[in-house]
Amino acid sequence: MMQALNKHTGADGPYPHAAHIDKPPGPRVSFVGKLFKYGAIGRVTLRNHFAYVYDFLIRSIFLILIMYIFIQLWSVTYQGEGTSLIEGYSYAQMIWYILFAEALTTAFPSLATRVEEEVKNGDVGYKLTRPLNYIAFHYVGYVSEVTVRLLVNLSIGGLLGVAIFGWPDFGWGWMGFLLMSLGAITINFLLNMALALCAFWVEETRGLEFVYHKLLFTVGGMLMPLELFPKLLQEVCRWLPFQTVLYFPAKTAVKWADVALAPMLLTQMCWILLLGAGVWMIYRRGVRKLNVNGG
Numbered sequence: 001m002m003q004a005l006n007k008h009t010g011a012d013g014p015y016p017h018a019a020h021i022d023k024p025p026g027p028r029v030s031f032v033g034k035l036f037k038y039g040a041i042g043r044v045t046l047r048n049h050f051a052y053v054y055d056f057l058i059r060s061i062f063l064i065l066i067m068y069i070f071i072q073l074w075s076v077t078y079q080g081e082g083t084s085l086i087e088g089y090s091y092a093q094m095i096w097y098i099l100f101a102e103a104l105t106t107a108f109p110s111l112a113t114r115v116e117e118e119v120k121n122g123d124v125g126y127k128l129t130r131p132l133n134y135i136a137f138h139y140v141g142y143v144s145e146v147t148v149r150l151l152v153n154l155s156i157g158g159l160l161g162v163a164i165f166g167w168p169d170f171g172w173g174w175m176g177f178l179l180m181s182l183g184a185i186t187i188n189f190l191l192n193m194a195l196a197l198c199a200f201w202v203e204e205t206r207g208l209e210f211v212y213h214k215l216l217f218t219v220g221g222m223l224m225p226l227e228l229f230p231k232l233l234q235e236v237c238r239w240l241p242f243q244t245v246l247y248f249p250a251k252t253a254v255k256w257a258d259v260a261l262a263p264m265l266l267t268q269m270c271w272i273l274l275l276g277a278g279v280w281m282i283y284r285r286g287v288r289k290l291n292v293n294g295g
Contacts, residue, residue, distance in 0.1 A: 060156040063106055067160055070098050087227040092165045093254045094225075099157045100177060100250040101222045107149035108188055111142060112209040115196035119203060128287065135193060135283060142189050150181070173256035180249040183268030188245045190275035197279065200286030221247030241271045 078084070078091045089097065115138070118124040127134055161168065195208045217223055219233070220242035226234055237243050244267060252259050 060106075060152055063102055063153055063157055064160060066102055067095070067099060067157065070102075071095055071164070074098075087225065088255070088258070089225060089227070092168070095165070096161055096168060096170075097225055097250045097254045098222075099161055100253045101246045103150060103153035103157050104181065104184065104246055104249060105216065105222055107146050107153055108185075108192075109142065109145050109149070110206075110209065111138065111189065111192040112196040112199070112205040114138070115193075116199045116203065116205050119199045135279060138193065139186075139189055143185060146185050168254075170253055171256050173253045176256055176259070176261060177249050177253035179261075180252045180264065180268070183265065183272065184245045184249050187241055187268060187271050187275060190272065190279050191241065191245075193279050194275065194282055197282045197286050215242055216246060219243070220245055221250065225251060241275065244268045244271055 074091060074094050078086065078094075084090055086094070115124075118127065124134075127137070191212060192209065195205055195212060198208060199205045219226075219237045219240060221237075226237050226243060226247050229237065237247075244264075248264050248268065252261070252264070
């Protein structure tokens, strides 16, 4: 039978408080050494996920089904409008935009589920004693998994797009997409980690993650570019971080000649710093109130 065990300091309980766990002493590691350490973790995680690349290929069938629906929907929309452009997007550009946004969306794993399970079964207590930063450990693993998933999604989705529209003339848009995706993946990780760390208090965080996903679908620009929104809603979206996750990379890919890359990168960097500080504060407060469910 599962029972909650509060961690206490001293001899009052069998577990030390998470905020006061004494990590085993070891030699001081330089910044470069830390980079190599977390890089090694990322490489191992990357190799592990490449071993299951066929599973990702099977999951990509869902991406094809979703894109088929969008292709039919926007085909009818453009025919009904009787125009070749809607807010500056051609039919081909619109489908490619949604394809890039969907490729990113379906590449993101559920971080809330992982942290939630670690808190429930007590694994978080052991991970906090390791000579690794808890957030950085999850970050390198998260980036490695997203990298594999994104490559598979782009391969499958790209074949679908080429089969329908032919090879696209995006120019430097491909490189722009990859560059913007680095910041997008980091921001999405930080937003998800902020929600996942709430498990230190409420344990069940999947509802919060569900709401976040719906915000990405709408004001994040997955369903359609933000230019198609009412002017007032566009202004609201520009003050939110969700646009940096999907809208920025997808638009950069299909409309490279029209994007202002420097302001977009600066916006992403500002949100990374702000969200990073917020996640660190939540983490520091969370480990002080950590409850671990054990058997």
